Amino acid sequence: MKNLFWLLSIGAITILTACSTKTNTSKEKQTFKVTTPLLKDTSYTQNYVAEIHALQHVEIRSRVNGFIESQLVxxxxxxxxxxxxxxxxxxxxxxxxxxxxxATQSAEAELRSAEIELEGAQQLLDKNFISQAEYNITQAKVEALKAKLQEAKAEEAQAELHLSFAQVRAPFDGFINRIPLKIGSIVEEGDLLTTISNNQEMFAYFNVSEVDYLKYIASTKEDKRTLSLILADGSRYPHQGVIETVESEFDNNTGTIAFRAKFPNPDNVLKHGATTKVQLEEQVKNAILIPQKVTFEQQEHLCVFVVDKQNRLQIRKVKPSFRLPHLIAIKEGLSPKDKILYEGLQYVKEGDTINTELVSFSQFN
Structure with missing residues (x-):
């Protein structure tokens, strides 16, 4: 009976050993696809939140006291x-x-009368009928009346100006905005009547980090860079804009610097005060690109499996530069000659030795 037990035990061990050997052999023979990073010139877009401002946007205020007699717009x-x-x-x-x-007409009449008197005084002085002092008095009277006339004319001009202020006119072509006070409302000098916007062209103000600003400066060769505008509904504005200017200092609180772009607005789609996104395209030379699917995260670091010369897997931490659809541009951690595991990341671990099949980047790009 004991001999039978030992025979059965030896048989079971033999069968388990054979199965284990078969499993290991199967794993060793499994082939994994690998690829190399793609080195190419490419571009990517950066999005920034932007505030839209009209080319001209001013407040229309009353310049006199009174009440609104008529509203014509x-x-x-x-x-x-x-x-x-x-x-x-x-x-x-x-x-x-x-x-x-x-008052002006009265001053003019007084001056004409005094000038006639001065002419008579001159004749009398020539005949020695009056003294020089008397003539000088008449002459001074004429000068005083001239000054009085100038003062009257100034008051008349001021009265005309005040009268013109009662007619509130548009300072430029534009669109009228909210009108808070209606007909009959009493207004005082300085009260807001409305605002007016010139929407023929629009400014887009957006803030850029110091890093992105330095990238912009390094990549900008022409005087003005073009950019796109993404509206609130996600649609693309049909007209391209240009970056016109950059402010002269960074905001210490946010670490950003303000850019200003100008967009044409022929259809009056853009309105003052709107919030949109500007999309700036950046050109990159010799970017190292890898598929997004080859990456995984480990302790908050982006990693890939790199295959060494002995086909052994190593975990490599990489730093991304920017992302494209299905692709990631790598800033640090990889070279174009590195082989990276393309498929089967969930079946392997660091230190495994695998059989590899090199796949061209064009097969999945």
Missing amino acids: DEGQKVKKGQVLFSINNSQFVQNLQKAKA
Whole structure:
């Protein structure tokens, strides 16, 4: 009976050993696809949140006291430069102007009378009928009346100016915005009547980090760089813009610097105060590209499996530069000659020796 037990035990061990050997042999014979990074010139886009500002956007305020007598435009209406927008009650200004004109006419009459007297005094002085002092007095009277006339004319001009302020006009072509005060509202000097925007062209202001700013400076050869605009609904604005200027200093609180781009706005799609995204394309020479699927994360580091000369797997930490659809550009950690594991990452571990099949990048790019 004991002999039978030992025979059965030896048979079971033999069968298990054979199965284990078969399994190891199967794993050793499994082939994994590997590839090498692609070295090529490429480009990628950077998105920045941007605020849209009109080319001109100003507040229209009352320059006189009174009440709004008429409102000649509506909110959202397009107006021309010089067009009357509001009329403020002007009866008082009309009266002031009439009074100023009357004062001017009176000063002119007094001056003409004094000039006639001066001519007579000159004749009398020539005949020694009056003294030089008397003549000088008459001459001084004429000079005083000339000054009085100038003062009257200045007051008349000021009255005309105040009267013109009662007619509120558009300072440039543009669109009228919100009108907070309606007809009949009492206004004082400085009260806001509305705002007007010139939307023919629009500015996009966006902030760029110091790193991206230095990249921009290094890659910019032409005077102005073009860029695209992504609207709030995700659609692309049909017109390209250009970067016009960069501010002269960084914001110490955010570590960014402001850029300003200009976009044409022929269809009046862009509005002052809108929030969009600008998309700036960056050109990169000799970028090292790998498929995204070959990467994995280990302790918050991006890693790949690198195959050495003995076909042994090593984990390599890499630093990405930017991402493209299905691809990652590597800044540090890989060279174009490195072989990286393309498939089967979940079946292997560091230190495994595998059979490899080199796959060209073009087969999956």
